[in-house]
Structure formats: structure tokens, C-alpha cells
Amino acid sequence: MTKRILIAKVGLDGHDRGAKVVARALRNAGFEVIYTGIRQSPEQVVETAIQEDVSLIGLSCLSGAHIPLFSRVMELMREKGVDIPVFCGGTIPPSDVETLKKIGMKEVFGPGTPLKVIVEKVKEWV
Amino acid sequence: MDEILDKVRAGDKVALSKLITMMEEDPEFRKQVIKKIYGCPVKGKIICFTGPPGVGKSTLIDHVISILVERGKKVGVILVDPRSPYTGGSLLGDRIRMQRHATNPNVFIRSISCADNPEGISRSVKDILKVMGLSGMDYIIVETVGTGQIAVEVSYICHTTVLVLMPNMGDDIQMMKAGILESADIYVINKCDISGADLTEAYLRDNIEAKDGWTPPIVRTIGYNRSTIVALVDKIEEHLSKENPRYREKIRGLLKTMFLDHVDELAMQFLKDNKEFEEYVDKVAGCECDYYTAVDELFAKMKEVFCNENKED
Numbered sequence: 001m002t003k004r005i006l007i008a009k010v011g012l013d014g015h016d017r018g019a020k021v022v023a024r025a026l027r028n029a030g031f032e033v034i035y036t037g038i039r040q041s042p043e044q045v046v047e048t049a050i051q052e053d054v055s056l057i058g059l060s061c062l063s064g065a066h067i068p069l070f071s072r073v074m075e076l077m078r079e080k081g082v083d084i085p086v087f088c089g090g091t092i093p094p095s096d097v098e099t100l101k102k103i104g105m106k107e108v109f110g111p112g113t114p115l116k117v118i119v120e121k122v123k124e125w126v
Numbered sequence: 127m128d129e130i131l132d133k134v135r136a137g138d139k140v141a142l143s144k145l146i147t148m149m150e151e152d153p154e155f156r157k158q159v160i161k162k163i164y165g166c167p168v169k170g171k172i173i174c175f176t177g178p179p180g181v182g183k184s185t186l187i188d189h190v191i192s193i194l195v196e197r198g199k200k201v202g203v204i205l206v207d208p209r210s211p212y213t214g215g216s217l218l219g220d221r222i223r224m225q226r227h228a229t230n231p232n233v234f235i236r237s238i239s240c241a242d243n244p245e246g247i248s249r250s251v252k253d254i255l256k257v258m259g260l261s262g263m264d265y266i267i268v269e270t271v272g273t274g275q276i277a278v279e280v281s282y283i284c285h286t287t288v289l290v291l292m293p294n295m296g297d298d299i300q301m302m303k304a305g306i307l308e309s310a311d312i313y314v315i316n317k318c319d320i321s322g323a324d325l326t327e328a329y330l331r332d333n334i335e336a337k338d339g340w341t342p343p344i345v346r347t348i349g350y351n352r353s354t355i356v357a358l359v360d361k362i363e364e365h366l367s368k369e370n371p372r373y374r375e376k377i378r379g380l381l382k383t384m385f386l387d388h389v390d391e392l393a394m395q396f397l398k399d400n401k402e403f404e405e406y407v408d409k410v411a412g413c414e415c416d417y418y419t420a421v422d423e424l425f426a427k428m429k430e431v432f433c434n435e436n437k438e439d
Contacts, residue, residue: 002214002239004147027215032239037222044228048221051228051235053143082140 003126006054008036008045010073013063018089018111022058025115026122042072049077049084055126059088059105066092067099074104085125089113127158134261139234142261146236146254153391156253163260170202170259171366172283176270177290182316182349183269184223186290189355190362191227194265200232202263204251208271209239220269234263240271252283252384282380285373286365288358290314291330293322301329311342312361318346318354340368396428 007023009016016038023033034052036045049057059070070088077084088100089109097108106125109118133141149156173190175183187203194201205220218237227233238251251268258266268284289310301307313334315326327344334342343361347354397403406420 002209002216023217027210027217028213030210030214032209032216032218034218034221034237036228037225040225041229044225047228048225048235050140051143052218052221052237053147080140 002030002032003056004032004034004052004054005056005058005122005126006034006036006045006049006052007058007060008040008048009038009060010040010042010045010069011061011063011065012039013061013065014038015062016060018062019058019060021115022060022089022109022118025119026058029119029123031122031126042069042076045073046076046080046082050080050082054084056122057084057086059086061088061090061092064091066090067096067103070100070105071103087121087125089118127162131159131162131260134257137262142234142257143236145257149253149257150238150250153250156250160253160256163256170255170263170266171285172255172259172266172268173286173288173362173366174268174270174284175288175290176310177314178295179271181290181292182347183290184220185349186314186316186347186355186358187220187267187269188224188227189349189352190267190359191224191233192352193356193359195227195230195232199264200262201234202258202261202266203233203235203269204254204258204266205235205237205269206240206251206271207237234258234261252380255283282376282383286311286362288312288314288362290316291326292317293320293326295326297329301333307333311340311365312358313342313344314347314358315344316347316349319348319351340365393428396431397424402427 005026007019007026009019019035023035027033034048034054036048040048045057045059057073059066059073061069066088070086073086085106086104087107087109088105092100092108092110094110097110100108107121130141130145134145145159149159175187177183184205191201191203203224205218207216207218207220209216216239218239221235221237224235227235236254238254240251255266255268287310289307289312291313292315313330315323315330317323323346327346330344334344336342345358345361347358403424406415406424409415410417410420
């Protein structure tokens with residue numbers, strides 16, 4: 001069965017070129033990709049992940065609010081009792097990478113990451 | 127299995143979601159679930175939205191959900207999008223139009239990918255509809271893959287079929303063609319704010335006929351104008367409330383297709399890795415034998431095998 005992946009954009013941020021490119025790369029790699037569209041709340045993302053029963057979540061944020069937003073996503077998942085691996089990307093300063101990994105991000109893909117790298121990592125995880 | 131089914135009956139969304147995944151993953155499990163729940167009373171009425179890609183099905187469904195929820199209903203939604211025949215991957219994007227309902231406790235939305243099935247719905251959808259009905263939804267909305275001219279099977283699986291069209295889709299000859307245009311209970315012309323809607327409606331009106339005391343209405347909508355969609359929901363509820371003499375017949379038709387699907391699967395299983403079958407394929411490919419003869423001979427062999435199996439029983 002094809003693995004399902006949720007690509008989600010959290011927060012007040014309309015820059016979704018990166019999320020769409022990643023979604024398409026994963027589709028071409030044979031995954032079932034569900035894309036939420038822009039400006040989603042952490043609540044919407046977690047609820048969508050539950051209803052779609054995905055194996056992996058990719059979060060994208062280019063607004064600078066990645067730490068509070070991604071933390072909230074992780075917190076909600078704990079509250080709801082689901083445990084889905086999460087990776088993220090966007091314009092994230094290198095100094096934040098460690099913090100994000102601490103809150104549970106499997107990987108942080110910054111600008112310029114080759115798609116091949118993302119696809120290979122994702123295949124490792126699911 | 128009993129445990130998860132009980133949870134689904136109690137309205138547990140996580141359990142429902144997991145159950146759907148398990149049914150999609152494993153046809154054998156799916157079979158067991160259906161054997162278990164078949165015949166249980168379900169109250170969910172099934173509404174199907176079909177029509178060509180890009181006419182606004184998802185956007186309309188978004189409004190229909192919000193109107194139904196305001197009327198105090200619980201709504202389940204199944205969105206079907208195509209799966210790539212080349213890579214097996216898919217991008218399920220219908221959901222984007224209805225994300226505002228993601229956190230509503232009375233709404234459950236699930237996207238499903240569908241392989242090469244010209245009918246626009248995947249085989250497992252019919253089974254998944256049954257378990258969604260189990261979870262206490264008042265309405266279950268199905269959105270098909272954008273479909274062309276022949277997708278009438280959907281009208282068998284639901285109580286009400288809504289066909290969504292838009293202006294400037296072709297002349298009256300297009301509307302006269304047989305198939306999907308005959309199958310709907312309600313017709314919608316969406317994007318009515320662009321020119322050409324009057325002509326489309328006129329062509330359509332000329333070509334739809336009353337069946338069993340129901341004259342399929344034509345509803346004009348504008349995707350960004352919610353008030354135009356209230357009329358559509360009223361029509362849907364009106365159609366659902368009517369005693370539909372064709373419904374029994376439709377259900378019988380559906381069961382027949384499901385039955386045939388299953389026979390189809392059994393035949394596939396029989397032929398899979400079957401040496402003789404492969405030999406026949408080689409023969410046909412090498413022009414030693416035509417494919418009608420090959421199928422006739424194979425079918426005779428299959429009958430023999432099945433009859434012998436029965437004797438052993």
C-alpha cells in the first residue's frame with residue numbers, strides 16, 4: 001500500500017512554492033500526498049493528519065514563527081494520543097535547527113536542499 | 127476487529143480513520159469487515175458529486191458541508207483523486223477547499239486515491255462507505271475524480287447524484303450524448319457569473335427528463351457566493367426525503383456490480399502467476415492465436431478447475 005504523507009503549511013504565511021515543490025517530488029516518488037493549502041492552524045494540521053491517517057507529516061513555515069507553531073503541533077499530537085513522525089522546512093535560521101530537533105523534528109530542510117535528499121530521507125522514514 | 131468496530135460505532139474518529147486505512151491496505155481484511163457488518167442498519171444518506179475536473183465540485187461541497195452542519199447534521203466526506211499510472215503516487219488536493227471544517231467535530235473528511243478506474247471511484251470506496259455509515263453520520267458526501275462521459279456507476283452507490291457542470295462546456299449535441307448526463311438527480315451549473323450560463327441551462331433543460339415522478343432540477347450556483355448554494359442543499363434534502371421507487375433497483379444494481387467485481391477479482395487471482403495463462407499471452411503476442419480463442423479456451427479450463435474443486439468439497 002502506498003504510504004500517505006501530509007504536507008502542511010502552518011501559520012499566517014502564504015509562501016507555498018516550497019511546500020508544493022516538495023509535495024510534487026514526493027508524488028513523483030510514488031507517495032500519496034495530501035496537501036492542506038496555506039494558513040493552517042496547528043489544530044487543523046493535527047486533525048487532518050488523524051482523519052487522513054498519514055504516516056508522516058511535513059511542516060512548512062516561512063514566517064519566522066516556526067518554533068511556537070511546530071511546538072504546538074507536537075503538543076496537540078501528544079494530547080490526542082497520536083505519534084506521527086514530523087519533518088520540516090522553510091526559511092529557518094541554522095541556529096534554530098537544534099531547538100527544532102529537540103522538540104521532535106526528524107529533520108530540518110532549509111532553502112536549497114536538493115529534492116533528492118528529501119525524497120531519500122522520507123523513504124528511510126516511512 | 128470487534129474492538130475497533132465498537133469504537134467506530136461510538137463515533138471515534140481515530141478508530142474510523144485507522145479502520146479505513148486497514149481496509150485499503152488489505153482486501154482480505156476488508157472482506158472480513160464487510161462480512162461482519164453487512165446488513166447492520168445505517169442511517170447515513172449518500173450524496174455523490176460528480177462532473178468534469180475544475181468545475182468546482184470541492185468548493186460546492188465545502189459550502190454544502192457548512193450548510194448541513196448548521197442544520198445540525200453530522201457529515202462524512204470521501205474525496206477521490208487520481209493516482210498516477212506511472213509512479214503510483216498521487217496528490218490529493220480536494221481537501222484544500224474544505225480545510226475550514228478540519229477541526230469541526232461533526233465533520234470527517236478523508237481523501238482516497240484511485241487507480242485506473244474510468245468510473246471515477248475506487249473499488250474500496252463502496253466498502254468504506256459502509257463503515258462510514260456505521261459511525262453515525264447523517265450524510266456521506268462522495269466526490270468523484272473529475273469524470274468524463276461514462277461514469278454512471280456512481281449513481282448506483284448513492285441516494286442522490288449531483289452532476290456539476292459549468293457554462294461554455296459544449297453545444298446541445300454534447301448534452302444529448304448518452305451516459306453521465308442522463309444519470310443525475312440534480313444538475314448544477316456552477317460559475318454562473320461567467321457568460322454562457324443561460325445557453326447551457328437551455329441546452330440542459332431540453333435534454334433532461336422526469337423519471338419516477340422526479341424532474342431533475344437545474345440549480346445555478348456561484349462558488350464564492352454561499353447563498354446560491356442554499357438552494358442546492360434544499361433540493362438535495364428534498365430529493366432525499368422523497369420515497370424513491372428507483373432506489374431499490376439502484377441498490378440491486380450496485381450489489382450486482384460489487385458481485386461482478388468480486389468475480390473479476392477471483393478470476394484475476396486464478397490467472398495470476400498461472401503458467402498456462404502466460405503461455406497464452408505469449409501465443410497471442412506471437413500471433414499464433416487470436417485473443418478471443420485464447421480467452422475461450424482459458425475460460426473452459428477455469429470452469430474445469432472450479433468444478434473439480436467443488437467436487438472435492
